[in-house]
Amino acid sequence: MTLDAPTRDTDAHSDENAAVVKPNRLAIIDGDVHTAPSSLSELAPFLERRWLQHMQTYGSRKRHGSNYEPYPKAAPRAMRRDAWPDDGGLPGSSLELLRTQHLDHYGVEVGIMGPLGLSGQGEINLDLSAALATAINEWQRDVMATPEPRLKASIVVPFEDAAASVREIERLGADRRFAQVFMLTRSMDPLGARRYWPIYEAAQAYDLPVGFHVFGAGGHPYTGTGWPSYYIEEGAGHSTSCQTVVTSLVMEGVFERFPKLRTVMIEGGFGWLPALTWRLDKLFERMRDEVPHLQRRPSEMIREHIWLTTQPMEEPVARAHLNETMEWIGWDKLLFASDYPHWDFDDPFRAFPANVGDSRKRQILTTNGKAVYRLG
Amino acid sequence: MARHVIAPVADLPVGARKRVILEGRPVLVLNIKGELFALSDTCPHRGASLAEGILTGHVVATEPGTYVYSREGEILRCPWHAWEFDVRTGRSWCDPKHMRLMQHAVSVASGVSLLESGCVSASEAPIKERGCVSASEAPLQQEGPYQATTFPVRVENAYVVVDTPD
Numbered sequence: 005m006t007l008d009a010p011t012r013d014t015d016a017h018s019d020e021n022a023a024v025v026k027p028n029r030l031a032i033i034d035g036d037v038h039t040a041p042s043s044l045s046e047l048a049p050f051l052e053r054r055w056l057q058h059m060q061t062y063g064s065r066k067r068h069g070s071n072y073e074p075y076p077k078a079a080p081r082a083m084r085r086d087a088w089p090d091d092g093g094l095p096g097s098s099l100e101l102l103r104t105q106h107l108d109h110y111g112v113e114v115g116i117m118g119p120l121g122l123s124g125q126g127e128i129n130l131d132l133s134a135a136l137a138t139a140i141n142e143w144q145r146d147v148m149a150t151p152e153p154r155l156k157a158s159i160v161v162p163f164e165d166a167a168a169s170v171r172e173i174e175r176l177g178a179d180r181r182f183a184q185v186f187m188l189t190r191s192m193d194p195l196g197a198r199r200y201w202p203i204y205e206a207a208q209a210y211d212l213p214v215g216f217h218v219f220g221a222g223g224h225p226y227t228g229t230g231w232p233s234y235y236i237e238e239g240a241g242h243s244t245s246c247q248t249v250v251t252s253l254v255m256e257g258v259f260e261r262f263p264k265l266r267t268v269m270i271e272g273g274f275g276w277l278p279a280l281t282w283r284l285d286k287l288f289e290r291m292r293d294e295v296p297h298l299q300r301r302p303s304e305m306i307r308e309h310i311w312l313t314t315q316p317m318e319e320p321v322a323r324a325h326l327n328e329t330m331e332w333i334g335w336d337k338l339l340f341a342s343d344y345p346h347w348d349f350d351d352p353f354r355a356f357p358a359n360v361g362d363s364r365k366r367q368i369l370t371t372n373g374k375a376v377y378r379l380g
Numbered sequence: 381m382a383r384h385v386i387a388p389v390a391d392l393p394v395g396a397r398k399r400v401i402l403e404g405r406p407v408l409v410l411n412i413k414g415e416l417f418a419l420s421d422t423c424p425h426r427g428a429s430l431a432e433g434i435l436t437g438h439v440v441a442t443e444p445g446t447y448v449y450s451r452e453g454e455i456l457r458c459p460w461h462a463w464e465f466d467v468r469t470g471r472s473w474c475d476p477k478h479m480r481l482m483q484h485a486v487s488v489a490s491g492v493s494l495l496e497s498g499c500v501s502a503s504e505a506p507i508k509e510r511g512c513v514s515a516s517e518a519p520l521q522q523e524g525p526y527q528a529t530t531f532p533v534r535v536e537n538a539y540v541v542v543d544t545p546d
Binding site: 078079084085086347348349350351354355 | 426427428429431432433434459460461462
């Protein structure tokens with residue numbers, strides 16, 4: 005891996021899609037870039053020897069098995085087939101390729117990293133979970149964010165252990181190379197539950213948004229009634245996992261207790277939010293005495309505290325429907341995310357419906373991200 | 381029509397691919413089991429290069445529980461979002477109703493292909509021949525509305541030549 009200064013020489017791509025891509029015409033804030041060490045050995049310098057030996061001897065054991073992902077993917081490791089580095093490493097492991105293929109190519113000013121593999125989240129052994137989270141945080145900082153300031157790290161927290169999570173936030177929270185606290189939507193309990201509150205309190209204290217990325221190994225099937233048969237169903241199920249998170253955060257009163265908390269739903273799309281909000285408001289109006297700790301309607305809390313990344317953007321046949329949905333959610337609440345280097349990547353210049361318009365596109369691609377993430 | 385010499389035939393053996401820029405546009409030339417194909421190398425869905433897509437087969441079900449696998453190695457799958465393109469026609473194959481349920485735009489097509497002589501054009505390849513449906517049934521799969529530019533390919537004096545339209 006070479007860690008040279010950022011190159012603006014995009015010859016490798018200059019003739020590819022030349023008519024479409026005009027690098028740097030917008031300073032894009034990308035809310036979901038999946039960097040990853042290629043192997044345990046790349047993470048080893050940041051992992052305590054005791055836990056390195058544990059991983060080498062016993063390996064990972066998550067709540068739904070030893071494999072990180074319960075469903076096979078549409079492409080190897082769910083990666084874009086053109087994103088595998090020549091050095092044989094994992095997509096997202098090569099800073100050089102990440103620069104030429106993504107940061108330079110699209111003019112990404114800030115990419116928020118969201119590590120998924122070897123990040124410790126979902127490990128049943130909570131001490132291992134915490135050790136891996138610490139290691140992946142230091143890997144992000146030292147291998148990626150320090151040599152490439154366009155990349156911002158996430159504070160990956162072993163969120164089933166709130167005390168360890170708070171320690172990690174307090175250890176790294178003042179470091180401006182970290183832009184958010186990173187959690188997953190599939191947790192042991194709905195994420196508004198009391199035992200997660202210390203994480204939100206710490207995030208608020210450090211002015212860090214909490215990102216909830218889809219996936220996770222909470223030990224529950226991927227639907228409310230069991231394991232579906234197909235990868236397609238897993239893909240559709242991400243939106244329901246996001247709905248569980250939003251509902252729980254609102255109803256448990258997380259936003260009442262942490263009124264400055266900013267949260268971002270990552271990679272769940274957004275088309276589901278209006279219907280969920282309408283339903284929550286209706287139920288709340290009828291049964292508000294069940295949740296007297298809520299001072300405001302769910303829709304108000306959602307509007308104030310929840311942002312959503314756009315990928316994987318819904319693609320209705322009538323694209324105007326998508327426009328209406330975005331209008332309802334709020335042009336200031338949507339954040340562009342590419343999901344690079346995963347196969348369901350969104351291209352910042354092609355993903356949006358044509359009628360969104362340049363100023364709103366600029367909001368989603370740039371302005372909103374600068375407001376939400378702790379940048380600079 | 382402009383004619384572009386791509387490579388000596390020997391440089392494109394069975395299984396080889398070559399990506400070229402013709403009149404400013406990327407074109408992918410493939411040798412599949414001895415047949416040469418040329419496709420526009422910009423996926424009409426989101427613009428990815430198809431050059432690193434896998435060649436796969438076509439799976440359809442005439443009814444639930446009955447499957448037909450055909451066209452092995454002739455369906456080029458986009459390395460990003462997995463849209464499938466028939467290398468002989470450049471058309472994507474998908475069921476509009478199914479795609480609408482999945483909230484994906486139906487209409488994707490890219491590229492083109494054709495070979496020397498006697499290459500059957502896309503619209504002439506009856507679905508029935510591929511074992512998907514009986515003649516009396518509605519087509520299970522329908523051609524999308526888009527048609528990518530096609531480039532005839534032939535071997536001439538032992539060079540691979542791709543033609544681009546005027």
